[in-house]
Amino acid sequence: MAKLLPFRPRIAVGMGTCGTGNGSEGVYHAFADAIDKRGLDIHLARVGCFGFCAQEPLVNVWLPGRPLVILHRVQSQHVDEILDDVMMGNIPTALALCKIEEWDHITAQVKYGTGYANIPSWRDIPFFKGQKKIVLRNCGLINPDDVEEYIAVGGYQSLYNVLIDNRPDVVIEQIKAAKLRGRGGAGFSTGQKWDFLRKAVAEKKFIICNADEGDPGAYMNRNEIESDPHSLLEGMLIAGFLTGATMGIIYVRAEYPLAVHRLERAIEQAKEYGLLGEDILGRGFNFNIELVEGAGAFVCGEETALINSLEGFAGRPRPRPPFPAQKGLWGFPTNINNVETWYNVAPIIARGPAWFTETGSAKSPGTKVFSLVGKVHNTGLVEMPLGTPLKTFVYDIGEGGVGGRAIKSVQTGGPSGGCIPHEMFDTPVDYESLAQLGSIMGSGGMVVMDEDNCMVDVARYFIEFTNSESCGKCVPCRVGLDKSLRILNRITSGAGRMQHMETLEELSRYIRDSSLCGLGQSAPNPVVSTLKSFAEEYRAHIEDHKCPAGVCGVQPVGETA
C-alpha cells in the first residue's frame, strides 16, 4: 500500500499500447528526467490503461490525502508545469479530466482523499457514466509490472481463501450460482465447464487461456493483460486448483508484444513470491503456467484449432465431439476460457455470487468490456453491465458521431457478427438479444459506422477477411466464402445483378449450416445482416450503379460483365 498511497506525491503515467502509441513513453521519460534533475521527492510509476483511449496520454497525479486526479492529453512540454504545481501542493487544473476520491477494486477499497470541488468526479464524465469496472478494476491504477501493488489491492486474496478453505466443490457451485458465462462470445456456463474438467479422470489435465484476440476492431484482452496481468494468473490458478489441472497455458497473439512482455514479467514475479510453481502459498498445491505465442492465424481463436496449434500443427479445427473437456490437448481433458472470463473469477470469490448477479441481466449477470471504436466521438474501452441498450454506448458513452455526423449502424462481434441498424439501437446488449438480430456479442468489438461508410463494402471487407483466414479444411467455408467474395466484388464494382442478392442469401445459409467450426458458421453474419437491414444500399449498387456513401468505385458495366 505504501507504493499506491506513499507519503509523498505519486505520478503515474498510463503506458498501455494506446498510451505509448500516443507518446506516453516520451512523457514518462520527461517526468523521470525532470524529477531526477530537480531532485524532487515524487513517486513516479507506470500504470496500465484507464480505458479512455481518445484522451491518451493519461497521467494520474495524487497528493497525500487528496483525490487521485487524471490528467488527459499530457505531452512532454507539460511536464515542468505539472511538477511545479505538484511541488506547490496544487493540481494542474487545466489538464485535469476527472478525479477519483475512492476506488472499489472489488477485492479491496482504496480511499484516496477528498477535495478539488472544481474537478468533476470520474463518474460524472459522460464517457465513464454508468460504467461498472469489475474486469477492469485495477486497470490504469496499479503498476502491472509490480506484484506488490496487485497484492495491495487485494490481489491473490481469493486464491489464498480458496486454498485455505479447500472445498473445490463448493467454490465451483459458487461460480455456477454466479452464472458467469464465457466472455469469448459463446456464453457457455463457466462453472459447468469447470465441473466437467474436475470430474474428468486423467493422468494430466490442462487449462488454457485463449488470448488469441483476433477480431479486428477489438482489443479488450490486450488492455486487460497489459494493465493487470496478475488478475489473469490468479483466475487460472484458482481454476487450476478447483479442477485439478496439472498445467495452465496462455495462448497469446504475437501481435501484442507488450502484453507478452508484461505476462512474462508477471509469471516471473508470481514465482518469486511463491504464488506459482511448487507448493503454492505453502498449501502443497503445484501449478505452472506456460506462455505460448501465436503466429498470426485468426482461426486459432477457435478452441480445437488452438489445441492443434499448441501440438505443433497448422491451426485447423477438429470436429466436436469429442469436446476438449473430454479429449483436448494431446488427448487429455482440457478447459479453455477467454481472457476476460478469468478476470471475473477473483471478484466472484471475494464478494460472492449474489453480489455478482446484482449487475447485468437475469440470464447474463455481470459486465462485459467493449472496445468502442470507429466513427464515434469518444473511443476507448468501456465496461458496462450486460443488458445495457446499444444506444447508451453510442450516444451517452460515445457522445454520438464524429463532428455530429449521423450514425448509421454499429457492427458488433467482429467478423462473426453483424451490423445493427440505427432503428434497433434500443436492443439490450447481451448474448441472446444480439443473436436474435443476426449478430453476436462476440468478444466485445463495437465499431460505429456513419453515413460515410458503405454497408456493402463492410460486408465485403469481412468476407475478404474470413475468406483469407479460412483454414480451408471444410468445403462450405473454403468455397462458399470465396464465391461470396466474388459476388460482393462484382456488386461493389458495379457489375452486380439483382439475383446476386438471393444467391448471397442462399450461399450464406449453406455456409452457416454446414461449416465445421465457428469461423465458418458465423462468417456469413455480416452479409446476412446487411442484406436484411441495408438492402437498399445493395440495390443502389446493382441497379443505379451508385455507392450512396461514396466508398466503392462503382463503374457502370454492361450486361456482359
Added chain:
Amino acid sequence: MITLTSLPLAEADQEFLDKVIAQRGGRPGALLGILGKAQDHQPRKFLPRETLEYIAAKTDTPLARIFSVVTFYALFNLEPQGKNTICICRGTACHTRGSRELLESLMFKLGFHDPDDEMADKISLNTNDGKYTIRTVACFGQCALAPVVEVNHEVYGHMNEQTLQRELEHLGRETAKK
C-alpha cells in the same frame, strides 16, 4: 525427401537452434516457438530451407508438417524480408477510417502497380531492391488510433497519405545512409 543440394547450416546457427530446441522441445506450442526464434535469429527475418530441414531432423518432425505450419501462419516468411517493413493495419476500425486507400497508395508508390492481382487481405510483398516489405495485419488492437501503420515495429496512429509519404521519405534517406 530432403534433397542433398541444400547447404548445411553454419555451426553457430546449428548451436543456436540446438539450444532453442532443447529449451522448448516437448512443451506446448514448441514448434511455433522454435520457428519464431529461428526466424528472428536470421538478419533478414525469414526461414531458409536449410533451417527448416535442420529443425525437422532435430525435432523428429516430418519436413512436410513443418512446411505446412510455416505456410499456414502469417508470421513466418519463406523469403528474405526488406530492410524496412511497413505494416498496414486492416482491422475494422482502420478500414472504416481509410486504411485500404493507404495500402493502395503505398503499394503504388513502391512499384506494385497492378493491385487487382495482388490485392488480397493478407499481403506480404517485397520490393526487388530489398529495401521494403509491405505487409498487412488483421488488427494491432490500437483501434482508437485508427488508421494505424507500423513502420519497423513502431506504431504510428492517425495516419494519412501525407504522413505516410513523409515517413517513406525519411526511411529512404536513412536507408541510403547505411
